[in-house]
Amino acid sequence: MSPVKMNVLPQAILQSPGEHPRFVKQPVCPPLDFARIHLIKDKDGIDDYLAKNIKGLSKQEAAANRNSYTKNICIDMLRRGYHKSFSELFTLIQKWNALREAAGPGSAIWHEKSLEEQPDKLDQLYHFLTRAEAAQRAGLYEEVYDNQLNLACSFEEPEDKWLSDYFYEQCFNTAQLVKIDGGKRKAQAHVNMGLINEGHGHVMEAAEHYEAFYQLTEGSSWTDETGHTYNLLACEHLWRIYTLLADKMLENKEHQEAIKTLIKALKMAKEAGNVKMEGEAAYCLSLAYHFSGEQQTALSILNTSLAIFTALRDSAGLGRAYAAAAKILASQGKSAEALKYLGEFMKDAENAHLSQSVVDANVLLGKVHNERGNYIEAFEYFSQASEAARTLNSVPLVDETKAYCGIAKAHQLMVAFNSHVAAEDPVSLKYLLAWKENRSDMCADPLTVELDKETSASKPL
Amino acid sequence: MAGRPRCELCGSRPAPRLCPRCRLVRYCSALPCVSLQKSIVEVAVSAAQRFLWEGKALEALPAALQALRFSARVFGWSSVQLVPVYLLLAEASTGTGNLRQASKYLSEAEWIVLQSPDCPAAVQSRLHRGLGLFCIAQGNLDQALYHLATDVYLATSAFGVDSIEVSGGYFHMANIFLRQNKVDVANSLYTEVTRLWHSWLLSSLQEHQGRLRRLRARAEAAPWADDEEVAEEGMTEAQGEEARRVLQALLGVRKKQQLPQETARVLHALAMLHYLDLDLEKAREVGMKAFDLAKELPQQDSLETIGHLLELINANFSHTK
Numbered sequence: 001m002s003p004v005k006m007n008v009l010p011q012a013i014l015q016s017p018g019e020h021p022r023f024v025k026q027p028v029c030p031p032l033d034f035a036r037i038h039l040i041k042d043k044d045g046i047d048d049y050l051a052k053n054i055k056g057l058s059k060q061e062a063a064a065n066r067n068s069y070t071k072n073i074c075i076d077m078l079r080r081g082y083h084k085s086f087s088e089l090f091t092l093i094q095k096w097n098a099l100r101e102a103a104g105p106g107s108a109i110w111h112e113k114s115l116e117e118q119p120d121k122l123d124q125l126y127h128f129l130t131r132a133e134a135a136q137r138a139g140l141y142e143e144v145y146d147n148q149l150n151l152a153c154s155f156e157e158p159e160d161k162w163l164s165d166y167f168y169e170q171c172f173n174t175a176q177l178v179k180i181d182g183g184k185r186k187a188q189a190h191v192n193m194g195l196i197n198e199g200h201g202h203v204m205e206a207a208e209h210y211e212a213f214y215q216l217t218e219g220s221s222w223t224d225e226t227g228h229t230y231n232l233l234a235c236e237h238l239w240r241i242y243t244l245l246a247d248k249m250l251e252n253k254e255h256q257e258a259i260k261t262l263i264k265a266l267k268m269a270k271e272a273g274n275v276k277m278e279g280e281a282a283y284c285l286s287l288a289y290h291f292s293g294e295q296q297t298a299l300s301i302l303n304t305s306l307a308i309f310t311a312l313r314d315s316a317g318l319g320r321a322y323a324a325a326a327k328i329l330a331s332q333g334k335s336a337e338a339l340k341y342l343g344e345f346m347k348d349a350e351n352a353h354l355s356q357s358v359v360d361a362n363v364l365l366g367k368v369h370n371e372r373g374n375y376i377e378a379f380e381y382f383s384q385a386s387e388a389a390r391t392l393n394s395v396p397l398v399d400e401t402k403a404y405c406g407i408a409k410a411h412q413l414m415v416a417f418n419s420h421v422a423a424e425d426p427v428s429l430k431y432l433l434a435w436k437e438n439r440s441d442m443c444a445d446p447l448t449v450e451l452d453k454e455t456s457a458s459k460p461l
Numbered sequence: 462m463a464g465r466p467r468c469e470l471c472g473s474r475p476a477p478r479l480c481p482r483c484r485l486v487r488y489c490s491a492l493p494c495v496s497l498q499k500s501i502v503e504v505a506v507s508a509a510q511r512f513l514w515e516g517k518a519l520e521a522l523p524a525a526l527q528a529l530r531f532s533a534r535v536f537g538w539s540s541v542q543l544v545p546v547y548l549l550l551a552e553a554s555t556g557t558g559n560l561r562q563a564s565k566y567l568s569e570a571e572w573i574v575l576q577s578p579d580c581p582a583a584v585q586s587r588l589h590r591g592l593g594l595f596c597i598a599q600g601n602l603d604q605a606l607y608h609l610a611t612d613v614y615l616a617t618s619a620f621g622v623d624s625i626e627v628s629g630g631y632f633h634m635a636n637i638f639l640r641q642n643k644v645d646v647a648n649s650l651y652t653e654v655t656r657l658w659h660s661w662l663l664s665s666l667q668e669h670q671g672r673l674r675r676l677r678a679r680a681e682a683a684p685w686a687d688d689e690e691v692a693e694e695g696m697t698e699a700q701g702e703e704a705r706r707v708l709q710a711l712l713g714v715r716k717k718q719q720l721p722q723e724t725a726r727v728l729h730a731l732a733m734l735h736y737l738d739l740d741l742e743k744a745r746e747v748g749m750k751a752f753d754l755a756k757e758l759p760q761q762d763s764l765e766t767i768g769h770l771l772e773l774i775n776a777n778f779s780h781t782k
Contacts, residue, residue, distance in 0.1 A: 060607055071614060078610035079603075081638055081646035083631060083653060086613070087622050094622075137645045 008250040013280040022225035070116040085129035141177040168192045187216035210237045235272035255292035279308035319360035379408035518556025548591040586615035628657040662733040725754040
């Protein structure tokens with residue numbers, strides 16, 4: 001299940017919604033006891049089977065030998081009166097065939113086995129569909145739901161997603177008819193439909209389902225198989241979906257709407273009691289305020305985020321949050337204040353021995369100095385970042401910091417270079433040409449070296 | 462209208478050859494023995510079928526045998542085309558109480574199907590229905606269920622999950638379950654049969670209305686055109702007869718139970734059937750019963766449709782009066 005992509009807020013703060021919550025234990029389907037005789041390939045196998053099970057083949061068993069497993073299962077369903085199960089199974093088989101035709105040769109599904117060629121899946125469908133039908137005839141909708149949920153949970157492979165999604169939808173429809181469980185099944189159905197919608201990118205529909213889930217579970221004590229309360233799950237899903245919605249709003253420059261939504265997200269994170277989530281939510285909210293121009297509010301909310309991430313020793317969060325702080329202060333023209341903030345960051349990072357954060361802090365400081373034109377300080381900080389990065393043994397990180405060093409160095413050279421270009425006299429031109437021929441990336445400034453050479457050469461006049 | 466004469470057998474023009482006996486009927490240039498024999502088969506089969514519907518199994522036998530003889534002449538003794546005829550013979554024999562003979566005919570049919578690797582699923586399903594009905598006559602209900610289940614599976618493969626061809630198998634299975642006192646299974650199947658016929662009749666009605674509109678539009682646009690007979694693509698006689706029998710039987714079952722919603726649905730279906738049969742009196746009578754029942758129901762979604770039907774019936778009544 002791929003999460004929805006975010007375009008404004010950082011993708012990293014969302015974890016994938018993950019699998020459907022575990023509301024029931026993994027279903028076990030007992031093997032069917034009637035003939036799988038057509039699957040037995042060799043004569044010994046058949047003789048063995050016959051010796052154990054049959055005293056001579058009846059006409060029906062002979063026919064069963066000729067038929068496909070699907071045909072045998074269907075006929076068995078029908079003769080026991082389970083016509084709805086038959087119709088549903090037949091329709092599912094046709095649905096898979098249609099999906100395959102639509103995808104065409106060369107697609108992933110083209111080479112997969114159809115349902116008809118997977119006896120285990122057919123067995124599961126037989127077992128649970130017939131039980132659901134019997135329950136439906138008796139008006140026991142909670143049992144119908146349970147059997148459908150078992151089917152939805154048992155098809156976990158990615159290529160069976162269409163099948164499990166189908167049964168989650170059936171669960172949802174059935175759950176509306178269950179009156180005896182205080183809404184527990186309805187709640188389950190809502191969260192599962194929310195996940196399916198989210199997986200397809202239908203964020204608004206997903207939000208509606210998660211909100212329904214939240215309302216149905218408020219004050220309840222229901223827990224899933226991992227011990228989490230339903231209400232906690234609701235808060236987590238709502239935090240995530242509100243963040244996704246806000247991202248779209250920010251993309252469309254609907255800042256006030258985004259702020260309202262992110263405030264809701266923050267509330268959910270707090271209710272879930274998840275501190276990291278709360279930190280991320282505060283960070284996103286402060287970004288939204290920053291985009292809408294309310295820099296002071298943005299900064300004050302960001303401070304909450306910084307406090308949380310510091311307490312949690314969360315490098316990734318700290319890096320992002322301090323970068324945001326620097327950006328906000330820069331937009332207010334307060335670069336001195338930015339340097340103060342980042343100085344604090346550096347101190348905290350060193351005290352807490354967070355190497356990644358040390359790198360981040362140095363890089364941020366270097367960037368601020370770079371903006372202000374203090375290229376020598378910038379270069380110093382970037383070099384320190386590079387040193388710290390080396391201790392982390394992360395090649396990409398080291399390369400990144402080296403690139404920053406290069407940028408600072410280049411800016412430094414630019415000053416001298418620009419002044420020579422601006423001078424527009426033949427002497428400056430000579431120096432420039434000499435430098436171009438003798439290009440080196442060493443720390444010593446080649447221009448002054450050349451200048452000395454030339455001046456010493458042209459001295460005796 | 463003295464237009465150019467058509468061939469008596471195949472309907473094509475020109476038809477220059479005159480019948481040597483009566484000197485009135487004309488045939489087209491190629492007088493294929495085959496086409497004459499084929500039409501004999503058709504006539505014999507429909508005669509046999511009609512006798513069976515009227516409960517005259519004994520009279521059906523000679524017609525069915527004639528059909529068999531000519532079918533074999535045209536198609537050969539191992540042709541799949543003989544299967545429906547053998548099934549008729551089996552039904553007629555069962556009707557006269559000659560189960561041994563019926564069993565022989567069924568074996569012949571089964572043999573042909575087994576020998577024909579590409580026998581269409583539709584024919585196979587008919588065979589199993591015949592076998593199932595025979596088992597019922599023998600009192601072998603479990604075996605009958607097996608055959609009828611196979612019938613349903615094959616009919617679904619041939620015609621689709623919601624097709625009318627599937628309803629026959631379901632209906633007979635429901636009867637068996639009722640006899641075995643499995644009432645909820647039987648009811649579930651009866652409901653399904655009602656649903657299938659109801660929706661089939663509804664769409665037949667809509668098609669019929671559409672056809673009438675087109676005919677009227679054509680007549681208005683070109684009133685001087687030849688009054689050609691347009692091929693009626695509606696219900697076949699066999700489908701109509703099956704619908705009538707099944708719906709009457711369903712009505713009988715439902716009347717004994719306290720299921721007004723289902724009874725209303727059956728009555729609605731019957732009313733539509735009578736309308737399509739052009740029996741407006743009966744259509745109105747049954748339609749009113751359906752409407753009265755539907756009014757009392759908590760869910761009134763069917764009321765509107767029944768109302769439309771009654772309006773249609775009344776409109777046509779005033780036309781014909």
